Amino acid sequence: MYIMVAGSIGCGKTTLCQRLAALPQVYVKTQTAQIIGRAIDTPGEYMENRTLWNRLAVSAVDSGLVLFLQDPVNSGFRFSPGQAAMFQVPVAGVITKLDLATADDIRRARELLTLAGAKPVFAVSSLSGEGMDKLTRYIQSLS
Ligand SMILES: Nc1nc2c(ncn2[C@@H]2O[C@H](COP(=O)(O)OP(=O)(O)O)[C@@H](O)[C@H]2O)c(=O)[nH]1
Ligand SMILES: [Mg+2]
Numbered sequence: 001m002y003i004m005v006a007g008s009i010g011c012g013k014t015t016l017c018q019r020l021a022a023l024p025q026v027y028v029k030t031q032t033a034q035i036i037g038r039a040i041d042t043p044g045e046y047m048e049n050r051t052l053w054n055r056l057a058v059s060a061v062d063s064g065l066v067l068f069l070q071d072p073v074n075s076g077f078r079f080s081p082g083q084a085a086m087f088q089v090p091v092a093g094v095i096t097k098l099d100l101a102t103a104d105d106i107r108r109a110r111e112l113l114t115l116a117g118a119k120p121v122f123a124v125s126s127l128s129g130e131g132m133d134k135l136t137r138y139i140q141s142l143s
Helices: 013-020 044-048 050-060 103-115 132-142
Strands: 002-007 034-036 039-041 063-070 091-095 121-123
Touching: 002 013, 002 044, 002 050, 013 034, 013 039, 013 063, 013 132, 044 050, 050 063, 063 103, 063 132, 091 103, 103 121, 121 132
Parallel strands: 002 039, 002 063, 063 091, 091 121
Antiparallel strands: 034 039
């Protein structure tokens, strides 16, 4: 099962994909959708620019799960309410950068993801690995 990862520029998509695939974390700007292990990593522009949403929909066709990622610290970008409904597969939420976030940051991010229709919502740090076990177990339960 492929997992499509979507969210704003810099929210931590590529780093999470590398973590899920247990690959070394190397910074590369994502220019186009790419496969990392079992994850389909997408550019933040696809989510931030409505005219590119069709590319997200196309990338999701081969996926069994979509992950909406939210950076809890720099949350300038907002998912649209109910946006998860544009996909035919389950959409779960992932709050990233748990190592940098306060409890209030996490609460706000959780509200945003819930409003977008993502369920359940996880919180992880792709750097420290905190929270990754719950997310990994959830993914395994679907595949
Ligand atoms: N502290 C911290 N930084 C992170 C985490 N995940 C990603 N980052 C950093 O955030 C920046 C953007 O990450 P990247 O994965 O390229 O974001 P993308 O644009 O969504 O693919 C990079 O400098 C990463 O090292 C995390 O869990 N904790
Ligand atoms: Mg990227």
